[in-house]
Amino acid sequence: MPGEVELQEGIIKLAARIIDYINKLVFPPKCIFCSELLEYKEKLEICTKCIGKVPLIKDNSVFLKSFMHGVDAEAVWFDGIFCTCEYKGIVKEAIIRYKYFGKYSYYRAFANLTAQRLKAVKNMDEFDMVISVPLHKRKERTRGYNQSLLISRELGKITGIPDKSRLLARIRHTDTQSLLHRNERYINVKDAFTVTDENEVEGKSILLVDDVLTTGYTLNECSKVLKKAGARQVYAVVVAAALHDIAQL
Numbered sequence: 001m002p003g004e005v006e007l008q009e010g011i012i013k014l015a016a017r018i019i020d021y022i023n024k025l026v027f028p029p030k031c032i033f034c035s036e037l038l039e040y041k042e043k044l045e046i047c048t049k050c051i052g053k054v055p056l057i058k059d060n061s062v063f064l065k066s067f068m069h070g071v072d073a074e075a076v077w078f079d080g081i082f083c084t085c086e087y088k089g090i091v092k093e094a095i096i097r098y099k100y101f102g103k104y105s106y107y108r109a110f111a112n113l114t115a116q117r118l119k120a121v122k123n124m125d126e127f128d129m130v131i132s133v134p135l136h137k138r139k140e141r142t143r144g145y146n147q148s149l150l151i152s153r154e155l156g157k158i159t160g161i162p163d164k165s166r167l168l169a170r171i172r173h174t175d176t177q178s179l180l181h182r183n184e185r186y187i188n189v190k191d192a193f194t195v196t197d198e199n200e201v202e203g204k205s206i207l208l209v210d211d212v213l214t215t216g217y218t219l220n221e222c223s224k225v226l227k228k229a230g231a232r233q234v235y236a237v238v239v240a241a242a243l244h245d246i247a248q249l
Contacts, residue, residue: 031050032094032103033090044113045112054090055089056117081236082117082121084237085241095211107150127205128206130207131152131208134169135149135170136174166196167200205233206235208235214242
């Protein structure tokens with residue numbers, strides 16, 4: 001019965017909120033930048049002192065233009081890029097801890113900050129799904145989690161857009177992009193991704209999520225396979241952008 005299903009879903013959601021409330025009482029949220037204890041109702045998980053130090057980006061048009069500079073227009077596969085912060089200062093330090101020092105709980109703060117900024121400039125109703133940039137299984141086993149997937153799932157919960165990251169897979173192990181020279185980064189990610197079910201992607205508008213934008217080659221390669229699988233639109237969103245790397249394109 002439809003009524004019973006709705007009742008069950010309501011109970012599940014209520015139980016989840018109660019569990020979340022209890023967890024926050026027992027383990028109060030802390031600012032991801034300075035570890036200051038926060039009120040249990042605080043969703044952003046960034047204190048008032050640190051939020052003023054976050055290098056937020058106001059004009060995102062620069063990234064698409066910079067990426068397209070020196071690149072054939074036909075070779076650009078994504079339809080736009082949204083970058084929340086600059087990859088520097090306290091944001092850079094926090095992302096390094098998040099990716100390499102086991103601070104996986106930071107995903108909530110990164111997703112909430114990104115959602116807050118993204119909603120101000122984009123209509124979330126235009127997207128059919130959220131997909132994260134996948135890690136190779138070998139790297140994910142070593143790290144213990146995919147940092148982009150955690151952000152993508154939380155972003156999906158906040159915006160109400162279903163996360164379908166399973167539809168994009170990395171089929172070839174690649175070196176870490178940030179350790180390579182610019183001219184090596186394109187070759188490193190070329191043909192490294194595939195769509196697992198083209199039927200689910202065809203005609204869909206996709207929000208493609210990653211943690212850091214350096215040159216844009218990884219996002220572009222992911223966008224390419226999604227577009228070739230029939231995606232109508234691919235809009236990339238990242239927590240932080242390394243402006244120095246982008247300026248070098």
